[in-house]
Amino acid sequence: MEQLTVAMAKGRTATKAMKLFEQAGIYFSSLQDDSRKLVLTDDSGQVKLIFVKAVDVPTYVEKGAADIGIIGKDVLLEDPKDVYEMVDLRISACKLVVAGFPGPYPNTQLTVASKYPHVAKTFFTNKGIRTDVITLNGSVELAPLIGMADVIVDIVETGKTLKENGLVVLEEIADSSARLIVNKASFAIKTAVIQQLIGSVKEGMGVST
Template sequence: MLTIAMPKGRIFSEAVELLRKSGYKLPDEFDESRKLILTVPEENIRFILAKPMDVGTYVEHGVADVGIAGKDVMMEEERDVFEVLDLKISKCHLAVAGLPDTKMNDIAPKVATKYPNVASKYFREQGEQVEIIHLNGSIELAPLIGLADRIVDIVSTGRTLKENGLVEFEHIADITSRLIVNPVSYRMKDKPIDMLVERLAKTVEEGKEDSD
């Protein structure tokens, strides 16, 4: 049986749709279930539903053979896994944002984010020395309450930034969801994994052609 780790939320919905388009028969109740482990015996697949940041951990440690994870998570976590396919779903980008018409503090600039490794690397590459403040949620609050000069966060439509009076200053990287594979599983379960990659790649390519 192939075990696939998937994040709950938006990526899950889009990934399920992609799997169905690729010919995998997933039951209708699959979408509504609150279970954390879902088994589809007819496809010989088991799904583990996890928090986005945990998917890479499950795949790296082999409790999941395959995972679907955002590129933002892969950049932050740097897990020992194979990234085999860009699924082209859940498109967004990582950006630096803050209050309009404000400059970074010259003496002790602070950046709040849930991506401390990505943020540290980015500002280092810009030749800027900043203090990183690691937050887990409501990153937009940081500039509003004076905790940080800037934030590094995911931007999808930009609506959340706008509603909180923030603006985007710098674009760091485009983000989509990726198919990742445990290196040992790739050797031991190469046939079902290759089939999954092949079927998904075909669907992704067809989707790209339709959008063109």
């Protein structure tokens, strides 16, 4: 079997993805919770795992530095890449939403704060609403509280942070969960081994192949 390189980011999604790999018979015994290693090989020597920043996963896959990537749909929506989206892994499920204070928001001109400026701009443009999008990378919920933005566009899992800050979901934009993506050239050259890995992952998930 040809070696495959898989890119993902460390964190909760990686922890869940590793369980999917184990269910598929792919084991990384050398992986330790406190390890700072960026490159690991599975016990069979056939799958190489590289850890990168979440937003960089699709780029590593698109450019061929990785054959396969595991990344949230929200990242793919924000920065679309020329890759194959093969499997919804059904982990790290959340929603991309518009949130703000309860009640209607202005429908002519909005100031929107978000770590997803492309998604936000596209969503409101399609609704015919002009926007001034402010890109923030953390504590986006703060923007409406201090009057910097009318609404925010962000991912929501439980809604607890919104609720604790007096904000509510005003509209849902898209569902998001971790996806398995594949480099197009890799899929053409390593079709059999990639399909084998995908089939094993699906079987471990209990999904018919």
